[in-house]
Amino acid sequence: MTTKTLCEVFRSPRKAGMYLYVKREEGLERVPESLLTVFGSPESALVLVLDPGRKLAMADTATVLGDLESKGFYVQMPPASFSESLLSSLTIKD
Known part of the structure; x- marks a missing residue:
């Protein structure tokens, strides 16, 4: 038996x-x-x-459903931009 949850998603006007x-x-x-x-x-x-x-395109459904049950909400953060993820993967040597 699958549990269905009616979910409302809000966007942040700040981020x-x-x-x-x-x-x-x-x-x-x-x-x-x-x-x-x-x-x-x-x-x-x-x-x-x-x-x-x-x-879901940008979130793991099991995580979202778990957070909705335990905390009452789930926050989806914006993905890192390509340049941010590229920079974070580089190792800078002195």
Whole structure:
């Protein structure tokens, strides 16, 4: 038996690519005020049904579902840009 969760995803007005996932029926009630201060005023981006078999483009579905159960929210951070990931993979020698 698969558990389906109705999820609402909010985008951050302060940081491009930062998203906040919550259970639709709980809304933002379990999201800490300190996170909302950093995140900015959440802008609803979409509502979707999550189940363990669903693939997400930028997040692991099992992690999202686990965080929704345990914490009441999941934060998706923006991916590192290509140049940032290239720089972080380089070893600089003196």
